[in-house]
Amino acid sequence: MVTISDVSKAYGPQILFEEVSLQINRADRLGLIGPNGAGKSTLFSLILGEEEPDAGSIAREKNVALGHLPQECAPAGHGTVLEMALAGVPAGGEEADGFHLERKAKRILAGLSFREKDFDRPLREMSGGWVMRAHLARLLVQEADLLLLDEPTNHLDLESLQWFQEHLRGYSGAIVMISHDRSFLNELATHIVEIRQRKLTCYRGNYEACVEQRAAAEAQQLAAYKNQQRQIAHLMEFVERFRAKNTKASQAQSKLKQIERMEKIEAPAAADKKIHFRFPQPVRGGLKTVTLKEVHYAYGANVIYRGIDFQAERGQRIVLAGPNGAGKSTLLKILAGVLPLQAGLRELGHNVKAGYYSQYRVEMLHPARTVLEEGLDTPRPVTEEFVRTVLGCFLFRGDDVFKKVSVLSGGEKSRLALVKLLLDPPNLLLMDEPTTHLDMPGIEALIAALKQFSGTIIFISHDVYFIRELSTRVVRVEGGRLTHYPGGYQYYLDKTAAAAAPARPPAAAPPGGKSRDKEQKRIEAEGRQARYKERKTHEAAVALLEREIEELEARQKELTAALENPASYAKPGGAMPLNREWLEIAARLKLLGQEWEQAALKLENVKSC
Numbered sequence: 001m002v003t004i005s006d007v008s009k010a011y012g013p014q015i016l017f018e019e020v021s022l023q024i025n026r027a028d029r030l031g032l033i034g035p036n037g038a039g040k041s042t043l044f045s046l047i048l049g050e051e052e053p054d055a056g057s058i059a060r061e062k063n064v065a066l067g068h069l070p071q072e073c074a075p076a077g078h079g080t081v082l083e084m085a086l087a088g089v090p091a092g093g094e095e096a097d098g099f100h101l102e103r104k105a106k107r108i109l110a111g112l113s114f115r116e117k118d119f120d121r122p123l124r125e126m127s128g129g130w131v132m133r134a135h136l137a138r139l140l141v142q143e144a145d146l147l148l149l150d151e152p153t154n155h156l157d158l159e160s161l162q163w164f165q166e167h168l169r170g171y172s173g174a175i176v177m178i179s180h181d182r183s184f185l186n187e188l189a190t191h192i193v194e195i196r197q198r199k200l201t202c203y204r205g206n207y208e209a210c211v212e213q214r215a216a217a218e219a220q221q222l223a224a225y226k227n228q229q230r231q232i233a234h235l236m237e238f239v240e241r242f243r244a245k246n247t248k249a250s251q252a253q254s255k256l257k258q259i260e261r262m263e264k265i266e267a268p269a270a271a272d273k274k275i276h277f278r279f280p281q282p283v284r285g286g287l288k289t290v291t292l293k294e295v296h297y298a299y300g301a302n303v304i305y306r307g308i309d310f311q312a313e314r315g316q317r318i319v320l321a322g323p324n325g326a327g328k329s330t331l332l333k334i335l336a337g338v339l340p341l342q343a344g345l346r347e348l349g350h351n352v353k354a355g356y357y358s359q360y361r362v363e364m365l366h367p368a369r370t371v372l373e374e375g376l377d378t379p380r381p382v383t384e385e386f387v388r389t390v391l392g393c394f395l396f397r398g399d400d401v402f403k404k405v406s407v408l409s410g411g412e413k414s415r416l417a418l419v420k421l422l423l424d425p426p427n428l429l430l431m432d433e434p435t436t437h438l439d440m441p442g443i444e445a446l447i448a449a450l451k452q453f454s455g456t457i458i459f460i461s462h463d464v465y466f467i468r469e470l471s472t473r474v475v476r477v478e479g480g481r482l483t484h485y486p487g488g489y490q491y492y493l494d495k496t497a498a499a500a501a502p503a504r505p506p507a508a509a510p511p512g513g514k515s516r517d518k519e520q521k522r523i524e525a526e527g528r529q530a531r532y533k534e535r536k537t538h539e540a541a542v543a544l545l546e547r548e549i550e551e552l553e554a555r556q557k558e559l560t561a562a563l564e565n566p567a568s569y570a571k572p573g574g575a576m577p578l579n580r581e582w583l584e585i586a587a588r589l590k591l592l593g594q595e596w597e598q599a600a601l602k603l604e605n606v607k608s609c
Helices: 038-048 080-088 098-112 130-141 157-168 182-188 206-241 249-261 330-335 373-375 384-393 398-402 410-423 440-452 464-470 488-500 514-563 576-609
Strands: 003-012 012-024 029-033 055-060 067-069 148-151 172-178 191-194 199-204 288-301 304-313 318-323 345-347 354-358 428-432 456-460 473-478 482-487
Touching: 003 157, 012 038, 012 055, 012 199, 029 182, 029 206, 029 514, 038 288, 055 067, 067 354, 080 098, 080 130, 080 172, 098 130, 098 148, 098 157, 148 157, 148 191, 157 172, 157 182, 157 464, 172 182, 172 440, 182 206, 182 464, 199 206, 206 514, 206 576, 249 576, 288 330, 304 345, 304 456, 304 482, 318 330, 318 464, 330 354, 330 428, 330 456, 345 384, 373 384, 373 398, 373 410, 373 488, 384 440, 410 440, 440 464, 456 514, 464 488, 473 488, 482 488, 514 576
Parallel strands: 029 172, 029 191, 067 148, 148 172, 318 456, 318 473, 354 428, 428 456
Antiparallel strands: 003 012, 003 055, 191 199, 288 304, 288 345, 473 482
């Protein structure tokens, strides 16, 4: 469908690609990853023909329809939401029947959380996030042969994200997606293409498979590199010792030529270093952090809450879940004190200070200051070195710290506001979509920082990986009601799935009095026996999986040691069987880990019955 051959691209001294090649085939699901600034969006521009490569070529099949969702700033135009969704289909094109085409567009808009009353609204009246959703609907209605999606999940809530993932699974064309959402890539990608060190590397499988394959390849390359360096050092030792002796000079020269003839093995590119630092910790507050009692809130005639109660305690990490428009952001603003109560009571606990982070809240920044000056402007004494480290975690690197706030993009201002909040953290942290505009290392840095945080966190996010790593409780917001789930995100999914499952009809009771009691006792005894047998079966399954995992992990350690042993590379291709077995074990361990999680969950459910 698209063939990229030996393409190079640079902007002045900054080289993005050097002689890279890639083939995109029909039905491919490619995840495109790499740090910010590596050239992911530029690669899209090259595929679309918006820019030309400095060298190499890009060939597209004739009549291939391309659909592109940019990361930001798609135009709203002058039409309605529905008109935008229908704008991607040419007249007389796919589904010429206007009725069916409109029905399809409405179904897709509903899946992306548009309400029916929004369909005829002028798009220019809606926020940028909703404009992006309307453009996404246009692409899905159009069904282009190749979809190029640049951070498509940025403007989706959890509910619409789940619908979107399911829709893409059945999509008929090829998809290339730039995303920092590893859960999204794990769900959809069949290959991962990484831009790193000016090269493109393709890995088979989803993001987790990519991480495993990359680690194995780097381990093998490092072992081969070290072995060759030892050989070179040994040869050079001979040269240095005997080059001045007439009787050995020719042999020394021969050793030098031997070194020159070697095909040099490069050291593996330095892996992204994990950032280790500790943010300042807030003062300790009371056990009850924030309480809402009989709170009412409405936007005009649109009543969001009528008499809700809420309480959070010290150290809890609560994620607010629920459909778009249910009032999650409104609840967060009420808890933060940003929205004044229309009725009811909001109480902060003893010594509690609330801090609210919205991705659009930048009024705390001074336009005339530099990024570094803003970072240093904190009530707590901090060193410039520490502030630079934290700014680097959130993508302000090198000379970026000397940029004026006035020239920063909206995303950069949001990240800087997040840095300032974490440099002087309150003990009640309320965050709305904090991972937007962060790449994977930045998200990892934020997770690490928040795991250290000793206060209370209440947040909204569409990033499932971030939610799983951080949340210990879930509050579902829907229909003006709050439903509390005293467990992490998986617990919430399990409970909501169980509640949605159809209930079993009760067994018919046998007629008669004493005979009915006797029959009931017999049924209860059989039930206990069946549960005992079921528990034993699940316990055996868990134990079997754990034994297999232990054996494979032990073998994997042996293989890793062998791959680091120079003797494994004495013969050409000698390490290939070892590396192949290592990859097979890694893949098997991943499957076993998933099977163990399912088996352990089933066992826990049986025990709780």
